[in-house]
Amino acid sequence: MNLINTKRQALKLKICDLAQLVGVDSSLISRIISGKRQPTLTQLKKISEVLSLDYYLLLKEFLSNQVFELLSPYPGIAEEVIAVAEERITYLTGKDKFKVIKLSQPVTKLLNEAEQHHKKWQSKKPLDGVQVQKMQEFFHTAYTYESNRIEGNTLTLSETHLVINDGITIGGKSMREHLELINHKEAIDLILDFVKNKIHFNAFYLKQIHQLVLKGIDRKNTGVYRSVPVRISGSAHLPPEPYMIDKLMEDYFLFYEMQRKVLHPIILAAEMHERLVSIHPFIDGNGRTSRLVMNLILLQNGYTLVNLKGDPEKKASYFKALEAVQVNHENKHFHQLIAEHAIASLQEHIHLAG
Ligand SMILES: Nc1ncnc2c1ncn2[C@@H]1O[C@H](COP(=O)(O)OP(=O)(O)OP(=O)(O)O)[C@@H](O)[C@H]1O
Numbered sequence: 001m002n003l004i005n006t007k008r009q010a011l012k013l014k015i016c017d018l019a020q021l022v023g024v025d026s027s028l029i030s031r032i033i034s035g036k037r038q039p040t041l042t043q044l045k046k047i048s049e050v051l052s053l054d055y056y057l058l059l060k061e062f063l064s065n066q067v068f069e070l071l072s073p074y075p076g077i078a079e080e081v082i083a084v085a086e087e088r089i090t091y092l093t094g095k096d097k098f099k100v101i102k103l104s105q106p107v108t109k110l111l112n113e114a115e116q117h118h119k120k121w122q123s124k125k126p127l128d129g130v131q132v133q134k135m136q137e138f139f140h141t142a143y144t145y146e147s148n149r150i151e152g153n154t155l156t157l158s159e160t161h162l163v164i165n166d167g168i169t170i171g172g173k174s175m176r177e178h179l180e181l182i183n184h185k186e187a188i189d190l191i192l193d194f195v196k197n198k199i200h201f202n203a204f205y206l207k208q209i210h211q212l213v214l215k216g217i218d219r220k221n222t223g224v225y226r227s228v229p230v231r232i233s234g235s236a237h238l239p240p241e242p243y244m245i246d247k248l249m250e251d252y253f254l255f256y257e258m259q260r261k262v263l264h265p266i267i268l269a270a271e272m273h274e275r276l277v278s279i280h281p282f283i284d285g286n287g288r289t290s291r292l293v294m295n296l297i298l299l300q301n302g303y304t305l306v307n308l309k310g311d312p313e314k315k316a317s318y319f320k321a322l323e324a325v326q327v328n329h330e331n332k333h334f335h336q337l338i339a340e341h342a343i344a345s346l347q348e349h350i351h352l353a354g
Contacts, residue, residue, distance in 0.1 A: 003061055005033045007051045021050045038066060052063035058244050101263060101271065104332040110339035114303075117346035122302055124353040135352055137165055139345075142297075144184045149310025150318070153177050179216050184288060187212040188305075191296040201296065202253055206276075209292050213285040215231055225249065226283045235319065237326035239280035248279045265301035269294040271331075278326050280351050298342065304349045306341040 008018050015033070019026040031037035031046075039047065044062055048055040071078040072245055086256070097182040103111070128315060155163065155170060157178055162168040163178055164185040170178070199205055209224035225245045232239065240248055252275055259268055273294035280286045295305050308318050321334040 003058055004047060004051065004054060007053055008033075018047075022046050035065065038062065059201065097248075101259070101267065101331070103335065107267075107332060107335045107339055110336065110343065111266060114266055114339060114343050114346065117343055117350065118303060119347050121304065123351050123352075124350060127353055131353070135349070138352070139186050139307070140185060141165065141307050143188065143307045143318065144181055146307050146310045147291050148177075148180050148184060150308065150315055151180070151287055153180050155181060163297065176217055183212050183215050183217070186215075187288075187292050188295075191220060191292055191299065194296055195299045198300075201256065201293075201300075203249060206289070206293065208294075209286055210282055210289045213288050213292070214282075218284060218299075221283045225281045228283065230280055230283060232280065235323060235326075237278065237323055239278070245279065245281050249281055251352075252276065252279065265298060265303060266339050266342050267335055269297040269303075269306070269342075270335050272297055273338070274322060274325050274334055276333070277322065294338070303342055304345040306338060306345055308337075 010014070011019075015029050016026045019029045022029065022043065023035070028037065028043075032039050032043075039062065041059075044058055045055060047053070047057050047211065067082075071081060074081070141161045141164060142157070145155070145157045146156070148160075155173060159170045159173070159201075160181055163170065165179045176231055190209060190212055194205060207223040214222040225242075227242050229241055230239050252272075255275065256268075256272060259271070263271065273290045276293055277286050277290040282289065291306075291308065298306060308314070318337065321337045324330040324333050
């Protein structure tokens, strides 16, 4: 255990001093340091605290010593054994995470249907430049309108069009409402850039999206995880306390890494949406950011924008589907909702492409 000895010497601690602080015999510490004896996990934890050493680094050294002890008598096959063990671990963890995502029969049926439309949509490409521009103006305006409407923005669809495409301001409406629309349109352009540049989605890009959503609205909180508790009004789901956010967001991106090539893109997009909005890592703008993340994933996989609607009835069923996952761990309604919207969007795109 070199880490222990190096730190002990740096602190000028005698073996008997360290033993006393840890509450064990000096001979045990000597044997641990010389590698003749493996510490228990409790002893290892105590040593890490006494020496202010990172427990996980110590644990890593401890486990690799154990593997070494086990394999050193078999040098001829040691590497092969490690490779087989590694494969099993990857399989087990991957399978375990995959098991969490069960697809219901109706969802599987919808995914098959979506695949057909996806093929047809791909066959329409490349589209004429002017046609692309017109279609984007239409879909981006509708998406900006609905996503902000969910959040409470009061501008109508035609007012949204005037603000984001013609730069016209609407009398009697606040600066904030205008900024929400302009920012959202810019955020769509940002995710299109991400798709073009084939970025690998991670925390850096997530924060860039969020930064745009709240640009000019809340400078202090743009692109940073919250440090205060939040509540979602009207929801039974309690977002996690702020001290858990870093760890949960690490898991969030780990989930993405593990599942991005395993799950169907529509399910991956739905999961990344639901998981983000359930963590609610930002003070504000979580809903809009999560919907943009979902659409980034769909676009990266050749699908078209999913536009969840903000009228009271549709909004209520969207929130209900989210709550079913959060409270009852029941994801089929949310998967179904996103798959249905993905199909509707593909159909509309195919129709307009002629
Ligand atoms: N159980 C739930 N009920 C309602 N909304 C939920 C629930 N879980 C997550 N949400 C999400 O939270 C968002 C609203 O969160 P909040 O009121 O904090 O506003 P926000 O973070 O500014 O999001 P938005 O961009 O929609 O305004 C909704 O758009 C929805 O996506």
